[in-house]
Amino acid sequence: VRAERLVIIGGVAAGMSAASRARRLNPQMEVVVLEKGDYVSYGACGLAYFVSGVVPQAEDLVIYTPEYFRDQRGIYALTCHEALEILPAKKQVLVRRPDGETAPTDYDKLIITAGGAPDVEVPGADAPGVFRCNSLADAIALRAFLEERKPKRAVVIGGGYIGLEAAEALRRRGLEVSLLERSATLMEDLEPEIGQWVEERLRAHEVSAHLNSTVSAIDPAADGSLVVSYGQRQTLTADVAVVATGIVPRAELAARAEIELGASGAIRTDDRQQTNLPGIYAAGDCTETFHRVTGGAVYFPLGTTANKQGRVAGENAAGGNASFPGIVGTLVTKVFELEVAKSGLSWAGARAAGFQPEVVKVDSRSRARYLKGKPLRCTLVADRPSGRLLGAQLAGEEGAARRIDVVATALAAQMTVADFVHLDLGYAPPFGPVYDPLLVAAWQALKAIGRRR
């Protein structure tokens, strides 16, 4: 009997997780990964650290090479191989090889982990001196430009966590940095009380952030600089621009093969990561995922989710039976010294999802009173009728990032704030105040819910 053949389209987080899991579960299976770029398996979340120079070499971000996968895991990870078409009726993928030739390859099972593509919507984003920071190739190009041309003024377009990390990286390299965000909020849905701390931190590091500032065009000037037009006829001149306006799912290939997409435009899967076509799975930034708080599908591309989904897809493609329960929308980042973390829904997000939310704010510190510590702020959102915890956000120089995981865990367990207040969280003076800020916030939320009911 011929061995079953698993083809995976895309070799970053989801793809390599899927490949590894499938091979481990079914060592007879032939596993082939088609990656159109030069690298597989790199730490995409560390791109900003490579741009800033904290991570010296691009290779430092590469977790495993194709040789490693071949020799140690029996996986064929083919770089510079682009999947052009999926032909479900023939169980084939049409592939462009590095030599430019196009040929079909057979599969028994297929996993699509095509990732996300830059959400190109800024006119002029293809001008020289304009970069993205979504892939290792993007980051290498940007850093080469920074080192060779030594630009002085940078503009970052987009105030999500990628934009914030890019702004910090550029500032650390000594550039003057402006940041333009089209909405009124940084990081998509920060509560105003948390966003305010992020804005203050940017100001303290001389990054000028402009909210409500949609970019209408990037125009190259005669002297080689870039003129960025935004808002009501305002302009900024810069020597380098980074477009970080988010990503959209790479789902055209799937759509052309009549694989069903969700309302978000990303591939729809069930909780086993299977698409509407038998034997075809999808995972990572090209898919939707289930949001455990709203109970609906959401597009929330993130490396950790991609790894988990990839593992599930790999297990199922190899004949196992795994399921992915979904996400709760946890996101952490560092804005200079400030840790910023969120999980679940913001007040506005909860309203939009049909809840009747109450939001509370607590200002606390990262250590016991007599050990000083750093200011720590948290907000917490709960649903009035059900008493359910819906989300929380934290900011502070110490103790903010890891503390959000309590919220992520409680959201997965669908806890009420009445349950939450009695959590047996650890306490010692160097690690927090005796009344944990999250527990204080939950008490306040409980009170707010009672008052309004």
Add this chain to the structure above:
Amino acid sequence: VRAERLVIIGGVAAGMSAASRARRLNPQMEVVVLEKGDYVSYGACGLAYFVSGVVPQAEDLVIYTPEYFRDQRGIYALTCHEALEILPAKKQVLVRRPDGETAPTDYDKLIITAGGAPDVEVPGADAPGVFRCNSLADAIALRAFLEERKPKRAVVIGGGYIGLEAAEALRRRGLEVSLLERSATLMEDLEPEIGQWVEERLRAHEVSAHLNSTVSAIDPAADGSLVVSYGQRQTLTADVAVVATGIVPRAELAARAEIELGASGAIRTDDRQQTNLPGIYAAGDCTETFHRVTGGAVYFPLGTTANKQGRVAGENAAGGNASFPGIVGTLVTKVFELEVAKSGLSWAGARAAGFQPEVVKVDSRSRARYLKGKPLRCTLVADRPSGRLLGAQLAGEEGAARRIDVVATALAAQMTVADFVHLDLGYAPPFGPVYDPLLVAAWQALKAIGRRR
């Protein structure tokens, strides 16, 4: 109508939480706290920081004074007032006042928060130069001795977290420190892989720790030093000794009033913190509590638990209806630079509780590979037949303490390891590796369970 009168015996964590909650819920209620010591409402968890000098003044540990409670909260917190007898038939407490006079005081509701007493079992522990570190008075006496007599050699008896913190405090003051622990394990039930790191850290700071070393006597020598006899006829000579062999519940007063005690010798209450006698509640270090993992009663005295139980007792005494769901056994501390954290059951504890546990160990780091970080170790225990998460322990210089709260939350929700592996924990390179060590441990536990079943 006469206002209801609530009397509270004991004015530290549980007592003052109860008083504050009762007054807030029922501002008509007269609230009287009887505290036999000189202070109410102090940060008992910070005593070691006062001994070391990191916290300069004893007053820095005092959160609120009796005057504050009287003026701001309408609570009469009477220091140097010792409750001698509870007379439930008369609804009275017999009190010794500061002037030595004894008089009864009436109550409508009573809350016993008498705390814990040193587990005095070491012969000679009353010799001069031998101290405890359980109360603010203990810590003041110890520090005065250190500053006035300038002892050079210290011995700490007991390797629980109080003993470890005392050893560090003494070492930071420049003393030679030996630590004697009667059992084979530090911090009661550390897994060997975690305990080993704690022992290494003590060694690195020249604290010589001796396990399996029961102290049989402390004898004052002619020159004023102390000779500590332990193990098989071994001795240590020291100038100061700190006995940190744990505490036992102060429950005699309750027992004499025919208030029921549990098998642990601590006061038994229901989940509303009510004792077997109507109108009499108990909370804090004099009570047992429900362990949410074992499902049984346990004596696990801790300030955060005392605060929570006190609040529940105060609410119920004031006519409300609150309940305390119990603990999961979370404990964090810092041993020099090393954060040590545990929650739930150790492998041995799980066996003793009737589970069929598997334990796994994961060595990881506190940041993404390319940002270096510090070594981080975790162990995780799961139950084979049910797949339930039973506990975890963590050690490392960064990211250990707060990470345990994920485990505490998952234990409260009675998660299985199969649920746990899919938790949407936050990831960013400065805060952890892309595969969180706890999630990796849960995967390994899942595998270990599958293999054995």
